[in-house]
Amino acid sequence: MKKKAMALMLTAMLAASSLAGCGADPASTGSSGEGAGGEGGSAQAEGSAGGESAGDASNFNETGFPIVNEPITLKVMQGIRDSDSLTDPSEMPAIQRLEEQTGIHLEWEVIKGTDWSTKLNLMFASGEYPDLIITPNTAVDQEEYGVSQKLLIPLNDDLTSKYMPNYTERRAAEDTDPCEALVASDGNKYAIGYMVGQYINTPAHYFINQAWLDNLNLETPTNVEELTEVLRAFKEQDANGNGDATDEVPLQMTLDAGYYSVRYMLPMFGVPAGNKWIYLDNDKKVQFTPTQEGFRKCMEWLHTCYEEGLTDPEMISQDGPTVETKFNEDKSGFFTAWRLKAMNFDDGVAATCTLYTPQDEGACMYRSVERASKGAFITATNQYVPQTLRLLDAMLETEMMYSLYYGEKDATDGTGWKYDEDGKVQTLMMGDIDVKNFLDCNTLFFGPGKYIDSVFQWPEQRIEKTGYCQTYDGAGLLQKYSNDYLEIAPLTSEQLQANALKETDISNAVKEYMATFITDGVTDESWDAFVAVFDGMNVDEYLSVFQSAIDSMEIE
Numbered sequence: 001m002k003k004k005a006m007a008l009m010l011t012a013m014l015a016a017s018s019l020a021g022c023g024a025d026p027a028s029t030g031s032s033g034e035g036a037g038g039e040g041g042s043a044q045a046e047g048s049a050g051g052e053s054a055g056d057a058s059n060f061n062e063t064g065f066p067i068v069n070e071p072i073t074l075k076v077m078q079g080i081r082d083s084d085s086l087t088d089p090s091e092m093p094a095i096q097r098l099e100e101q102t103g104i105h106l107e108w109e110v111i112k113g114t115d116w117s118t119k120l121n122l123m124f125a126s127g128e129y130p131d132l133i134i135t136p137n138t139a140v141d142q143e144e145y146g147v148s149q150k151l152l153i154p155l156n157d158d159l160t161s162k163y164m165p166n167y168t169e170r171r172a173a174e175d176t177d178p179c180e181a182l183v184a185s186d187g188n189k190y191a192i193g194y195m196v197g198q199y200i201n202t203p204a205h206y207f208i209n210q211a212w213l214d215n216l217n218l219e220t221p222t223n224v225e226e227l228t229e230v231l232r233a234f235k236e237q238d239a240n241g242n243g244d245a246t247d248e249v250p251l252q253m254t255l256d257a258g259y260y261s262v263r264y265m266l267p268m269f270g271v272p273a274g275n276k277w278i279y280l281d282n283d284k285k286v287q288f289t290p291t292q293e294g295f296r297k298c299m300e301w302l303h304t305c306y307e308e309g310l311t312d313p314e315m316i317s318q319d320g321p322t323v324e325t326k327f328n329e330d331k332s333g334f335f336t337a338w339r340l341k342a343m344n345f346d347d348g349v350a351a352t353c354t355l356y357t358p359q360d361e362g363a364c365m366y367r368s369v370e371r372a373s374k375g376a377f378i379t380a381t382n383q384y385v386p387q388t389l390r391l392l393d394a395m396l397e398t399e400m401m402y403s404l405y406y407g408e409k410d411a412t413d414g415t416g417w418k419y420d421e422d423g424k425v426q427t428l429m430m431g432d433i434d435v436k437n438f439l440d441c442n443t444l445f446f447g448p449g450k451y452i453d454s455v456f457q458w459p460e461q462r463i464e465k466t467g468y469c470q471t472y473d474g475a476g477l478l479q480k481y482s483n484d485y486l487e488i489a490p491l492t493s494e495q496l497q498a499n500a501l502k503e504t505d506i507s508n509a510v511k512e513y514m515a516t517f518i519t520d521g522v523t524d525e526s527w528d529a530f531v532a533v534f535d536g537m538n539v540d541e542y543l544s545v546f547q548s549a550i551d552s553m554e555i556e
Contacts, residue, residue, distance in 0.1 A: 054384060054385070054386045054387060055072070055383050055384050055387075059072070060386060060387060062162075062163070062386070062390075065101050065102060065103075065394075066101065066103035067102040067103055067104060067387050067390045067394070068103040068104060068387060069103065070103070071103050071104070071105055072103070072104055072105070072384055072387065073104075073105045073106070073107060074104055074105070074106055074107070074130075074131040074382075074384065074387075074388060074391070075106075075107045075130040075131050075132070076089075076106050076107065076108050076109070076130055076131070076132045076133075076134060077109050077120075077123065077130040077132070077133045077134070078108055078109065078111065078134045078439075078442065079111055079112075079113065079116050079133075079134065079135050079136075079137060079138025079442070080111070080112060080113065080137060080138075080439075080440075080442040081112075081113055081137045081441075081442065082112050082113045082114050084112075084436065084440060084442060085434060085435045085436065086110065086435065086436050086438075086439065086440075086442075087435055087436070087437045088108070089106070089108040089110065089439065090106065090107075091437070092438055092439070093408055093437065094400060094403040094404045094408070095404075097400070098391075098394060098395065098400060101394060102390070102391055102394055104387060104391050109130065111138070113137060113138055116139075117139075120133075120138075120140065124145055124149070124151055129151065129379040129380070129382075130379060131378065131379060131381070131382040131384065131388060132376060132377070132378055132379075132382070132391075132392075133376065133377040133378075133379065134376045134442070134443070134444055135194075135374060135375060135376065135377065136194040136373070136441060136442055136443070136444065136445065137441065137442055139374070140152070140191075140374065140377055141493065141496075142184050142190040142191060142374065143184060143491070143492060143493035143496060144493045146184060146188070146190035146377075147184050147186045147188070147190075147492070147493065148493050150380060151379060151380050152190045152377050152378065152379060152380065153190070153378050153379070153382070153385065154188035154189060154190055155189050155190060155191065155192060155377075155378065155389075156188055156189055157189075159385070159386075159389060160192070160389065162386075163386050163389035163390050163393065164192075164389050164390070164392065164393035164396075165393065166393050166396040166397060166446075167193075167392075167393055167396055167446055170396075170446060170447070170448050170450075170451045171193075171448065173448070173450045173451060174448045174449070174450060176556075178193065178195055178197075178370060178372045179193045179371075179372045180488075181193075181372055181484075181488040182372060182374060183488075183490055184490060185491060185492045185493075185495075187490075190374075190377060191375060192376040192377075192389075192392055192444065192446075193373065193374070193375055193446055194372060194373050194374065194375025194376075194444060194445060195370070195371070195372040195373070195375075195445070195447055195448055196441075196445055196447055196452070197370050197447050197448045197449035197450075197451070197452045197453075198370070198449070198452070198462055198465065198466065199370070199449050199453075199466045199469065200368055200370060200465060200469055201367060201368050201369075201469045201472070201473055201478060202365045202366055202367060202368050202469055202472055202477075202478060203259060203264075203274075203338065203366060203368055204259040204264040204336045204337065204338060204366075205336065205337065205338075205339070205355060205356075205468045205472070206268075206334070206335075206336055206355070206356035206357075206358065207334070207335055207336070207337060207340065207353045207355060207356060208220065208221075208230075208333065208334050208353065208354060208356040209234075209239070209332065209333045209334070209352055209353050210352060210353060210354040211240075211352040211353075212234055212239035212240060212248075212333055212352075213230070215239055215240070215241050216233055216234075216237050216239055218230055218233060220354075220356070221356075222357075222358075223358065223359055223360045224268055224269075224301060224360055227334070227356075228301070228304070228305070228310075230333075230334075231250035231251055231305065231310045231333060232250070232308070232310065234248050234250040234310075234333040234334075235248060235250050235308070235309060235310055239333060240330050240331065247331055248331055249311070249312045249326065249331050249333065250305075250310045250334060251305050251310050251311045251312075251333065251334050251335070252311075252312055252315075252323060252326060252327070252331075252332035252333070252334070252335045253265070253311070253315055253323070253335060253336065254315060254318050254319060254320060254322075254323055255315065255316050255317075255511060255514060255515060255518075256511050256514075257318075257319050257320040257323070258320045259336055259337050259338045260320055260323045260335060260336060260337065261336075262298075262302065262514055262518070265298055265302065265336065266289070266294065266295060266298050267358075267363060267364055267365045267366065267477075268298070268358045268360055268363050269294035269295070269297045269298040269301070269360075269362075269363075270292075270294040270360075270362035270363060270364050271289055271292050271294040271295055271298070271364070272364045272365055272366040272367070272479040272483060273289050273366065274483035274484075274486070275483070275487065276483070276486055276487075276503065277289045277290055277503075277506050277507065277510055278483075278486060278543065278546065279366075279479070279483050279486075280479070280480075280481040280482070280485060280486065280550070281480075281481075282479075282480045282481070284481050284550060284551075284555060285547070286486070286543045286546045286547045286550060287543075288534070288539055288543060290506075290509075290510050290513075290530070290534065291531050291534065294362075296522060296527060299514065299517035299518065299522050300517075302517070303517060303518050303519070303520070303521045303522065306518050306519060307521075311518075312326070315518075316515050316518065316519065321344070323335075324343070324344040324345045325345075327345040328345050328346050328348065328349065330352070334356070338465070339461060339464050339465040339468065340353060340464065341460060341461040341464050342459075342460075342461035355468050357471060357472065357475050357477070358477070359475075363477055364477065364478075364479050365477045365478050365479065366478075366479060366482075366483055367478040367480075367481070367482040367483070367484075368482060368484060369482040369484045369485070370448070370449060371484065371488065372446070372448075375444045375445070375446070376392055392444060395443065395444050396444065396445075396446050398425070398455055401444075401445055401446075402425050403416075403417070403438065404438055404439050404443040404444075404445075405438065405439070405440060405441065405443055405445055406427050406428070406429060406438065406440075407428075407429075407436070407437065407438040408438075410428075411428060414428070414429070414430035414431065414433060415429060415430075415433055415436070415437075415438065416428045416429075420457050422457065424455060424456055424457040425455055425456045426456075426457040427459065481555060485550060485553060485555055486546055486550070489546055489549035489550055489553065490549055491545065491546075491549055495545055498545075499545065502537060502538070502539075502542050505537055506534070506537060506539070509530075509533050509534070509537075513526075513530045513533075517530075
């Protein structure tokens with residue numbers, strides 16, 4: 001309560017400062033045409049307008065560079081991946097150019113993902129906040145620290161359209177606004193979006209070993225029945241041609257490890273499973289995945305495969321890296337994966353395997369919607385909100401953004417990027433770099449699909465992935481309404497916390513029963529016991545929470 005009261009007092013102080021200083025323009029609109037009566041209109045006095053204090057107005061330039069005539073300092077809390085080793089950001093050439101261009105000095109606190117949650121919570125509890133938090137690979141709970149405690153300021157379209165033209169123009173160019181995914185339960189946006197558009201419409205694809213099909217003179221199967229016969233042939237006829245008819249693994253997967261997991265077999269049986277054990281049907285109704293008839297049919301099929309030795313006997317216990325190692329041994333006939341190239345398996349997999357397109361009646365793949373995630377937040381004690389927004393937009397200028405992401409233009413050290421003969425950005429990255437002098441994917445990056453396509457030369461592996469997506473879309477395999485809406489549904493902090501606990505219980509139960517169904521089979525008795533487990537978890541209430549949130553969204 002003390003923190004919330006303090007934050008409210010700070011917000012009021014900022015509002016008073018704004019009204020006395022440069023002032024807000026409550027009638028200004030964003031890319032989606034929202035004005036004072038639109039998104040966040042009721043919160044402007046407390047958030048958007050209140051956050052527009054620019055300190056000394058005479059030291060701020062609304063357009064052009066520098067952003068400030070006399071230097072100011074902003075403190076930045078930067079989250080990075082555990083796997084990244086970076087030089088001090090203040091020593092990075094792109095950061096130094098950014099400071100020189102804008103007149104804004106940045107003081108960095110860089111925190112690895114493992115330590116992020118602890119240090120973030122301690123920071124908010126201390127009452128001493130950075131001015132800016134950058135989070136492409138870490139997380140900030142906007143419901144808790146924005147909606148509830150008011151320690152983050154709303155960054156609605158009235159502000160971003162005024163101070164972030166690069167950001168606004170890229171949003172406006174898309175058919176649908178990718179930043180609608182950032183809306184909190186109170187109708188405000190608290191984050192600047194992070195996005196690397198790739199024209200991806202589904203996460204996992206099916207792949208079959210074409211070399212094995214050719215070795216056995218088999219046609220590519222088109223449905224589950226034909227696929228099962230092909231898997232049997234792979235098992236019995238020495239498909240890899242090494243003289244050992246016992247070492248092939250026709251169906252390779254894990255129980256629940258990334259894109260190799262059982263859940264990605266469910267779409268062949270009409271259940272477009274995603275990250276949660278729920279999905280949206282064709283009527284925008286939230287359905288519970290584990291109790292669907294298609295779920296049972298998938299378990300029965302997998303048991304048949306397991307019993308006949310068509311699956312890896314270690315599939316229940318093995319993890320993702322183990323599967324990737326096995327792919328490289330040329331002993332896998334059918335599997336699911338994100339793509340084939342530039343993954344953790346060698347080029348031989350891409351050379352011998354090909355996309356499988358299910359043609360079963362009712363087959364339904366998870367539809368992805370490319371959307372912005374939360375990339376940067378501004379705290380309630382920041383006295384230079386317009387300057388900070390202009391700084392963030394400067395980070396998004398094309399050459400600066402790619403230098404922060406890849407390293408220097410025309411670099412010769414295995415990092416960086418260049419313009420190709422078509423005038424498009426082409427990466428020069430060559431393998432892993434021990435210590436990077438650029439932020440990599442930890443930087444703020446905002447590139448929706450149309451913008452990326454206009455300035456960037458897609459690498460081979462991204463073209464590969466896009467091709468797979470286009471094939472599935474053209475075959476009519478994708479669900480009508482994306483499960484992604486369930487990930488961005490505007491739930492309160494209390495609902496999110498309650499759901500997290502329930503989702504853990506649901507997931508544990510589903511995985512336990514899946515393992516049993518696959519190894520021991522499914523009977524009416526075991527299926528009824530499985531369904532009954534969820535009766536005691538108040539699943540109906542869980543679904544109702546999501547349904548109410550989905551109903552409040554304008555999903556077309």
